[in-house]
Amino acid sequence: MSPVLVLDMDGTLVDTNYHHAIAWFRAFRRSDVTVPVWRIHRAIGMGGDQLVPTVAGDDVEERLGDTVRDAWKKEVDAILGEVCAIEGARELLEAARDAGYVVVLASSGKPDHVDRYLDLLDARELAHDWTTSADVSETKPEPNLIEVALQKAGEAEAVVVGDSVWDCQAAQRIGLPSVAVRTGGFGERELLDNGASRVYDDLAQLRADLPGLPTGKPK
Known part of the structure; x- marks a missing residue:
């Protein structure tokens, strides 16, 4: 075989990867959470289910995880044409x-x-x-x-x-x-x-x- x-x-x-990092940064900011872009980049390659608690903590995941992931989809869709x-x-x-x-x-x-x-x-x-x-x-x-x-x-x-x-x-x-x-x-x-x-x-x-x-x- x-x-x-x-x-x-x-x-x-x-x-x-850098498009995703910027999209995640903007998605967090929509919920008034600021995560440094360098920290987000270190987690790119994870899925969103893993990334949010990894870079922002379990509390943000519990309160805002799905909201941030939905916002990320909107943000990355807006720049997908640049890929x-x-x-x-x-x-x-x-x-x-x-x-x-x-x-x-x-x-x-x-x-x-x-x-x-x-x-x-x-x-x-x-x-x-x-x-x-x-x-x-x-x-x-x-x-x-x-x-x-x-x-x-x-x-x-x-x-x-x-x-x-x-x-x-x-x-x-x-x-x-x-x-x-x-x-x-x-x-x-x-x-x-x-x-x-x-x-x-x-x-x-x-x-x-x-x-x-x-x-x-x-x-």
Whole structure:
């Protein structure tokens, strides 16, 4: 059976991390809560269910969590048209297909956001399948997203590719190897310290290394 490439979208294939950070900042401010943008950026890659208590505390989550998440959707929708594909994203997808990987695009993003990214990347014919927030009950760093991606692919050996420490932690929790690219703004050392076996500066470096990526089976 062909190996599976569980490939993150936000921050890895599409340049959204800083858009999300600004949208969350504005969403909190709608409820008169100010969270420094740098702190929000450190949590990008988590789902909204995890991000709000992580950056603002359990009290804000209990009182305002759903309100902030609804506001975030409005804020990010307003700037979604500014999002661009990361250089080399389409070429990476083509190379992964040609290298024999079953590619599953793993995202906990809203379905309409994922549809936009698929269009932006022209990725529908290159990916075996993809996920959205509708598919998952728990977001990263919980491994549910990866588990769903593997179910869609047939549960073969796999490697997880992402841009954040949360991608690496999620893979580690399920016993899968991960590699990371620095396109999300996280540093090499912290990605390695959180479980990445290799870190690449850009998608071109990752593409060149596709034939030699480590794979494994989930525990």
